[in-house]
Amino acid sequence: MNKEYDVIVAGGGIAGLTCAAFLCRQGHRTLLLEKGDSTGGLVKTFYHKGFAFDAGIRAFENSGIIFPMIKRLGLELQFLPNTVTIGFGSTWMRFDHEDGVGAYCAMLSTLFPKNKPEIRLIEGEIRKVINYMDVLYGIDNPLFLEKPKPEYLLKTLLPWLLKYQVNIKKVSRLDEPVRDYLHRFTKNDALIDMLTQHFFDETPTFFALSYFGQYNDYSYPTGGTAALPDALTCFVTEHSGTIMTQASVSGVNEQSHEITTAQGVKFCYKKLVWAADQKQLYRALKPTQNTRADKHRDLIERSHGCNSILAIFMGVDLEPSHFASPLGPHAFYTPSTEGLSTLSDWRDAASDSEAELLEWVSQYLDRTTFEISCPALRDPSLAPKGKTGITVSTLMDIDLVRHLSQPDLYDSLKRRCTQKITSVLDALVPGLAEKSIFSLCSTPLTIERETGNTDGAITGWAFTNTPIPAEHRFQKIARSVLTPLSDIYQCGQWTFSPSGVPISVLTGKLTADAVHKDLKKR
Numbered sequence: 001m002n003k004e005y006d007v008i009v010a011g012g013g014i015a016g017l018t019c020a021a022f023l024c025r026q027g028h029r030t031l032l033l034e035k036g037d038s039t040g041g042l043v044k045t046f047y048h049k050g051f052a053f054d055a056g057i058r059a060f061e062n063s064g065i066i067f068p069m070i071k072r073l074g075l076e077l078q079f080l081p082n083t084v085t086i087g088f089g090s091t092w093m094r095f096d097h098e099d100g101v102g103a104y105c106a107m108l109s110t111l112f113p114k115n116k117p118e119i120r121l122i123e124g125e126i127r128k129v130i131n132y133m134d135v136l137y138g139i140d141n142p143l144f145l146e147k148p149k150p151e152y153l154l155k156t157l158l159p160w161l162l163k164y165q166v167n168i169k170k171v172s173r174l175d176e177p178v179r180d181y182l183h184r185f186t187k188n189d190a191l192i193d194m195l196t197q198h199f200f201d202e203t204p205t206f207f208a209l210s211y212f213g214q215y216n217d218y219s220y221p222t223g224g225t226a227a228l229p230d231a232l233t234c235f236v237t238e239h240s241g242t243i244m245t246q247a248s249v250s251g252v253n254e255q256s257h258e259i260t261t262a263q264g265v266k267f268c269y270k271k272l273v274w275a276a277d278q279k280q281l282y283r284a285l286k287p288t289q290n291t292r293a294d295k296h297r298d299l300i301e302r303s304h305g306c307n308s309i310l311a312i313f314m315g316v317d318l319e320p321s322h323f324a325s326p327l328g329p330h331a332f333y334t335p336s337t338e339g340l341s342t343l344s345d346w347r348d349a350a351s352d353s354e355a356e357l358l359e360w361v362s363q364y365l366d367r368t369t370f371e372i373s374c375p376a377l378r379d380p381s382l383a384p385k386g387k388t389g390i391t392v393s394t395l396m397d398i399d400l401v402r403h404l405s406q407p408d409l410y411d412s413l414k415r416r417c418t419q420k421i422t423s424v425l426d427a428l429v430p431g432l433a434e435k436s437i438f439s440l441c442s443t444p445l446t447i448e449r450e451t452g453n454t455d456g457a458i459t460g461w462a463f464t465n466t467p468i469p470a471e472h473r474f475q476k477i478a479r480s481v482l483t484p485l486s487d488i489y490q491c492g493q494w495t496f497s498p499s500g501v502p503i504s505v506l507t508g509k510l511t512a513d514a515v516h517k518d519l520k521k522r
Contacts, residue, residue: 003266003267003268004029004267004268004269005029005030005031005242005267005268005269005270006023006028006029006030006269006270006271006519007020007023007028007029007030007031007269007270007271007272007273007515007519008030008031008032008033008259008267008269008271008272008273009023009030009031009032009033009273009275010033010249010259010272010273010274010275010276010281011032011033011034011035011041011274011275011276011277011492012032012033012034012036012038012039012040012041012229012233012243012245012275013039013040013041013042013043013229013275013276013451013492013493013504014040014041014042014043014228014229014232014492014501014504014505014508015275015491015492015493015495015504015505015507015508015511016032016034016039016041016273016275016276016491016492016508017032017039017040017229017232017233017236017508018069018232018491018504018505018508018509018512019273019275019491019508019509019511019512019515020032020232020236020241020243020512021073021232021235021236021239021241021512022073022508022509022512022513022516023241023512023515023516024235024236024239024240024241025073025235025239026512026516028515028516028519029240030236030241030242031241031242031243031244031267031269032236032241032242032243032244033244033247033248033249033259033261034243034244034245034246034247035246035247035248035249035276035452036245036246036450036451037245037246038245039229039230039232039233039243039245040056040226040229040230040233041056041229041451042055042056042057042447042451042453042458043056043057043225043226043228043229043501044056044225044226044229045223045224045225045226045227048313048315048438048440049315049384049437049438050383050384050387051313051315051382051383051384051387051389052224052375052376052382052383052389053313053375053389053391054224054225054226054373054375054391055442056225056458057225057501058225058330058371058373058391059082059218059219059220059225059330059373060079060218060219060220060221060225060228060501061214061217061218061500061501061502062137062217062219062502063137063214063217063502064136064137064138064139064140064141064502065137065141065144065502065505065506066219066228066501066502066505067140068140068141068144068145069144069505069509070228070231071140071144072144072145072146073232073235075228075231075232075235076231077221077222077227077228077231078221078222079219079220079221079222080219080220080221080222080378080379081219081220081378082218082219082220082329082330082378083095083096083328083329083330084215084216084218084328084330084331084332085326085327085328085330085331085332086104086107086331086332086333087326087327087331087332087333087334087428088107088111088194088333088334088337089111089334089335089336089337091107091110091111092107092326093106093107094328095215095216096216097216100212100215100216101123101126101127101130101212101213102123104212105119105120105122105123105126108191108194108195111194111337112188112190112191112337115186115188115191118185118186118188118191119186119191121185122182122185122186122195125181125185125209126209126212126213129171129174129205129206129209129210129213130209130210130212130213132167132170132171132174132206132210133171133206133210133213134213135160135163135164135167136164136167136168136171136474137217138160138163139156139157139160141506142157142160143506143509143510143513144509145157168474168475171206171474172206172473172474172475174204174205174206174209175204175205175206175472176204176205177202177203177204177205177463178195178196178199178203178204178205178207178208178209179192179196179202181205182195182196189339189341189342190337190338190339190341190342192339192341193339193340193341193367194334194337194339195208196208197334197339197340197367197368197369198332198334198369198371198395199211200306200307200395200459200462200463201306201307201462201463201464202462202463202464203463203498204463204498207498218330220329220330220375220378220379222379223379223381223382224375224379224382244261247261247262247263247265248261248262248452249261249262249276249280249284250262250284251284251286252272252281252284252285252286252488253286254285254286254288254290254293254485254486254487254488255286255288256268257269257270257272257487259272259284269487270487270519270522271487271488271489271515271518271519272487272488272489273488273489273490273491273511273515274483274488274489274490274491275490275491275492275508275511276452276492277451277452277453277454277494278300278454278469278490278494279300279301279454280452281488281490282296282297282300282301285297285485288485290484290485290486292484293483293484293485295484296469296483296484299467299469300469303461303462303465303468303469304454304455304461304462304464304465305453305454305455305456305457305460305461305462306455306457306458306459306460306461306462306463307395307396307397307457307458307462308395308396308397308398308444308447308448308455308456308457308458309393309394309395309396309444309447309456309458310393310394310396310401310417310441310442310443310444311391311392311393311441311442312391312392312393312417312418312421312422312439312440312441312442313389313390313391313439313440313442314389314390314391314392314422314425314436314437314438314439314440315383315387315388315389315436315437315438316387316388316389316390316432316435316436316437317386317387317435317436317437318387318388318429318431318432318435319386319387319388320374320376320377320380320383320388322388322429322431322432323374323377323388323390323429324377326428327372327374327428327429328374328377329373329374329375329377329378330371330372330373330374331371331372331373332369332370332371332372333369333370333372333424333428334367334368334369334370335366335367335370335424335427336366336367338366338367339367340364340367340368342367343360343363343364343367344360346360346361346364346397346400350400350403354404354409354412357400357403357404358404358412358413358416361400361413361416361417361420362416362420365394365417365420365421365424366420368394368395369394369395370392370393370394370421370424371392371393371394372390372391372392372425373390373391374388374389374390374391375389375391376388376389387437390425392421392424392425396443396444397444398444398445398448398455398456401413401443401444401445402445405445410443410445413443414441414443417441418439418441422436422439443456444456457493459493459498459499459500460492460493460494460495460496460497460498460499461494461497461499463497463498468497470494470495470496470497471495471496471497472496472497472498477496477506477507477510478510478514480495480496480507480510481495481507481510481511481514482514487518489511489514489515490507490511491504491507491508491510491511492504492507492508495507
């Protein structure tokens with residue numbers, strides 16, 4: 001095997017694959033190293049007993065990025081509609097393209113009739129933020145355009161750039177944690193819980209409130225979410241790129257431009273792109289005299305990943321039609337309007353006994369918000385005929401799971417969560433518990449082990465870090481791919497905050513462009 005490459009990309013998630021695809025397209029000798037058995041990272045579909053489950057994200061938000069990237073690379077993918085429904089207790093609504101925000105706020109008003117005036121004010125704030133973000137995502141991201149025509153530049157791109165400059169400043173001023181921001185409009189913590197408890201701790205206002213506009217932007221690829229990384233993987237190999245799986249990087253030598261895998265194999269590079277967990281980069285890095293790098297290493301080591309999730313994957317002997325109402329293909333469901341703010345900190349329960357802590361988990365699951373996905377309602381081929389696969393997930397603190405990580409306690413935690421979530425689903429789809437064929441439980445520790453992500457994080461750095469060890473200004477996103485290390489770049493969820501699949505794709509393309517520009521200079 002060739003041991004010298006123009007570019008080595010460490011990490012085969014969606015960002016690393018995007019970066020490698022564009023580098024190969026530009027003719028650079030590219031090697032992609034992935035620690036796992038396959039590429040995709042948190043964008044992955046797995047099969048169990050004939051049922052398909054999406055292990056990471058449940059659907060794609062285009063955000064003016066995903067579809068333009070697919071088009072630019074010429075990938076052949078078919079996308080299906082992905083309707084989102086939201087439920088609180090027995091009250092449900094479906095987001096549609098007419099006025100999902102209005103219907104959502106009307107539902108909140110029926111649940112909290114004393115807070116109708118406050119909900120109207122909050123609705124105004126949601127619409128305001130959505131309008132800002134609609135401008136940002138209003139056209140296909142120009143980064144993926146190839147030789148646009150002059151007419152497009154004058155009539156579409158230039159006016160958009162002017163609006164972008166105005167709106168990006170407005171968005172940047174809305175970086176206050178969303179719970180604090182909503183407290184300006186209402187003192188009802190339960191109402192705020194319903195609006196925010198499915199977001200990460202201290203999520204910025206612009207990110208959280210704009211999400212209510214993103215529900216109509218979801219799409220689902222035929223064959224499951226893995227269809228996109230699979231297509232990118234094929235593109236890389238078909239364009240003379242090399243992909244090695246089960247090849248984690250254990251050593252990086254900045255001076256000699258050399259990396260070493262866990263198997264002891266050495267590769268040389270002109271440019272290295274780190275598209276994996278950033279703590280692993282600085283732990284693998286050989287000692288340097290680089291003061292900036294040492295300072296950034298210290299910041300990264302004391303920083304935490306964002307919230308992780310607990311997920312249950314169920315195979316059920318029921319037709320997909322049983323789940324069409326009220327759930328639909330993609331739902332967010334909160335069993336009670338009591339809200340998580342009424343629950344004490346789990347550490348208080350942990351000081352009593354393991355039994356008390358497990359009871360706290362039950363109370364948490366009674367109040368939390370679940371994301372529920374039914375792949376077969378989008379693509380019937382993703383489950384055996386007459387049967388349905390269901391994925392149910394919720395945010396969960398990895399420190400709580402670590403506290404219960406002793407084998408017996410860990411098994412008790414997973415059993416408790418599986419039983420409680422099954423009962424929640426059975427109330428929505430009567431007979432589900434009786435017809436359950438199997439249940440698999442994944443915890444934040446599962447995600448940490450399988451992906452290598454610090455703290456089992458699913459979208460990079462926690463918003464609670466001060467400072468966040470990543471660029472967070474949209475105006476500076478092009479600089480987010482740079483590192484204090486010579487000829488080493490970065491992309492992916494740890495690169496820019498807030499993150500997600502569109503940002504991972506965008507930083508992957510930005511990195512590929514920056515590397516290509518530097519290599520051309522040589």
